[in-house]
Amino acid sequence: MLATERESLRHEIAEMAEKYEHKRDGMMPILEAIQEKYRCVSDFAMQEVARQLGVFPTEVYGVVSFYSFLSTEPRGKFAIRLCRTLSCDFAGKKEVARQLENELGVKFGGTTPDGLFSLEYCNCLGMCDHGPAMLVNNDVYTEVSPELVSEILEKYRRMFGPASQLEEAEAHHG
Amino acid sequence: MASVIHIMERYEAGSGLKKALELSRTEVIRQIRESGIRGRGGAGFPTAVKWNLCAAAQSPKKFLVCNADEGEPGTFKDRLLLTERPEALLDGITLGGYAIGAKLGVIYLRAEYAYMKPGLEAALAARREAKLLGKKVLGKDFEFDIEIRMGAGAYVCGEETALIESLEGSRGEPRNRPPYPVNTGLVGAPTSVNNVETLIACAHIMAKGPEWFRKHGTDVSTGSKLLSVSGDCAKPGVYEVAFGTTVSDILKLVGGEGAKAVQVGGASGRTVPAKQFGRKLGFEDLATGGSVIVIGPQRDMLDVAENFLDFFVEESCGQCTPCREGNPKLLEGVLLLKRGKCSVGYLRELQNLGRTMQVASKCGLGQSSANAFLDITEHFRSEILGRVPATKE
Numbered sequence: 001m002l003a004t005e006r007e008s009l010r011h012e013i014a015e016m017a018e019k020y021e022h023k024r025d026g027m028m029p030i031l032e033a034i035q036e037k038y039r040c041v042s043d044f045a046m047q048e049v050a051r052q053l054g055v056f057p058t059e060v061y062g063v064v065s066f067y068s069f070l071s072t073e074p075r076g077k078f079a080i081r082l083c084r085t086l087s088c089d090f091a092g093k094k095e096v097a098r099q100l101e102n103e104l105g106v107k108f109g110g111t112t113p114d115g116l117f118s119l120e121y122c123n124c125l126g127m128c129d130h131g132p133a134m135l136v137n138n139d140v141y142t143e144v145s146p147e148l149v150s151e152i153l154e155k156y157r158r159m160f161g162p163a164s165q166l167e168e169a170e171a172h173h174g
Numbered sequence: 175m176a177s178v179i180h181i182m183e184r185y186e187a188g189s190g191l192k193k194a195l196e197l198s199r200t201e202v203i204r205q206i207r208e209s210g211i212r213g214r215g216g217a218g219f220p221t222a223v224k225w226n227l228c229a230a231a232q233s234p235k236k237f238l239v240c241n242a243d244e245g246e247p248g249t250f251k252d253r254l255l256l257t258e259r260p261e262a263l264l265d266g267i268t269l270g271g272y273a274i275g276a277k278l279g280v281i282y283l284r285a286e287y288a289y290m291k292p293g294l295e296a297a298l299a300a301r302r303e304a305k306l307l308g309k310k311v312l313g314k315d316f317e318f319d320i321e322i323r324m325g326a327g328a329y330v331c332g333e334e335t336a337l338i339e340s341l342e343g344s345r346g347e348p349r350n351r352p353p354y355p356v357n358t359g360l361v362g363a364p365t366s367v368n369n370v371e372t373l374i375a376c377a378h379i380m381a382k383g384p385e386w387f388r389k390h391g392t393d394v395s396t397g398s399k400l401l402s403v404s405g406d407c408a409k410p411g412v413y414e415v416a417f418g419t420t421v422s423d424i425l426k427l428v429g430g431e432g433a434k435a436v437q438v439g440g441a442s443g444r445t446v447p448a449k450q451f452g453r454k455l456g457f458e459d460l461a462t463g464g465s466v467i468v469i470g471p472q473r474d475m476l477d478v479a480e481n482f483l484d485f486f487v488e489e490s491c492g493q494c495t496p497c498r499e500g501n502p503k504l505l506e507g508v509l510l511l512k513r514g515k516c517s518v519g520y521l522r523e524l525q526n527l528g529r530t531m532q533v534a535s536k537c538g539l540g541q542s543s544a545n546a547f548l549d550i551t552e553h554f555r556s557e558i559l560g561r562v563p564a565t566k567e
Contacts, residue, residue: 068326090473123245128467
């Protein structure tokens with residue numbers, strides 16, 4: 001991490017801590033905001049949060065490692081979470097899981113080398129009447145079939161992947 | 175018995191709150207007691223008792239927390255309520271806050287429902303504008319506001335003391351009880367934690383009176399219940415039925431007549447085999463937070479057990495030994511059964527372990543995590559033992 005990046009992260013954490021009056025109960029919203037922006041809560045971030053809230057860094061680590069939506073290692077720009085609960089399982093989760101692995105070239109628990117997608121299972125998404133269900137960041141997809149998988153991924157690739165950079169460049173020159 | 179429309183009835187914003195604010199706090203709690211309502215999250219604790227204890231606690235600071243951490247596998251009725259009935263919910267939180275003497279309500283929204291947050295924030299802003307929240311709610315001498323806090327993906331945080339731990343910025347590990355949250359809750363202040371559906375029902379009760387609420391249900395379980403129905407049926411979705419409805423009535427309603435079992439109450443609930451489809455929903459028999467998963471004849475019951483145990487192994491907070499160590503053992507047992515490598519004697523030991531977990535675990539998660547395993551190994555013996563090569567019982 002660049003010194004300038006560290007400085008801006010330090011500043012952001014200080015600002016958020018200020019908002020929550022440096023009280024411990026501000027921990028979750030602060031960690032969630034860091035996770036959303038940086039896709040992980042780094043060692044440095046955990047130390048800074050600890051310093052600002054007056055707790056030990058190990059306590060912050062304890063919290064980060066407890067919750068499945070927080071992580072110490074960076075997730076993909078788009079975190080894919082496929083529901084593994086019984087109803088989605090009945091509805092054909094296994095086939096969707098297989099196709100997701102095929103399309104992304106990574107197994108569950110992995111992140112694509114370009115950092116665009118991470119793939120994992122999650123527990124009940126509350127979409128059991130429209131399974132199989134999955135989340136891509138905060139967007140929810142229901143009745144996902146293997147053939148829909150590539151379409152969904154393509155949508156996100158177009159948003160941020162090399163293709164979108166290409167389009168941008170073309171637009172620029174055109 | 176068919177479906178009813180009771181707490182899913184249309185609700186006019188502020189109607190219950192207006193009535194509540196005209197009454198004394200004690201009178202609000204009296205009406206809630208009169209209705210007989212019990213917590214809709216599954217545990218079924220009488221709401222009036224909770225509010226009364228919280229109201230009686232001496233403290234300058236109190237909180238009403240709405241538990242919107244709907245994580246029980248197969249439950250999605252709060253999803254519907256949060257998106258389609260936010261007004262009734264926010265009314266329920268506000269009048270609950272009035273009843274117990276709180277100035278702040280907190281909605282603990284699960285991370286998986288983050289997409290609902292903008293809608294709820296907009297509803298809150300509109301209510302501040304309409305003086306349904308603020309320094310003087312509806313011009314009365316009552317100050318109240320509501321804040322949304324997000325969960326971060328932990329099933330155990332649906333347990334009220336774990337939820338409070340999470341709000342305080344800690345790991346979501348359940349606390350020892352007593353002391354109960356009504357005395358020592360969020361940041362040490364008296365706190366009432368109520369389910370989304372309970373709070374909506376309370377808003378209706380205040381608007382229409384306790385008699386209206388008692389119109390449906392049984393003596394022990396008054397009112398109606400929202401069910402989240404999924405699995406092997408023709409018409410999955412959210413249904414509202416009166417308490418006392420049988421499992422077979424529900425199956426008729428949703429087009430799941432051929433089922434060989436129904437999972438009532440989610441992963442932590444009971445696996446009801448076909449021969450017990452006459453059992454009734456209610457706190458006196460099949461208590462449920464509303465999850466109904468229909469299991470068709472083509473399904474392998476060991477797959478069901480494995481799915482739930484995978485879930486509990488992952489979601490156990492790891493704090494107490496019976497749950498942390500017991501669930502992996504049961505899961506291992508299911509895999510042995512699947513491979514036909516489990517003796518009946520060992521199965522009996524696993525069942526004893528499961529019963530030990532039910533009594534020795536610290537919180538509801540551990541106490542209920544062996545339910546499905548025990549039900550399946552009891553009711554589907556022939557199916558699972560068929561894979562045990564040549565052993566005698």
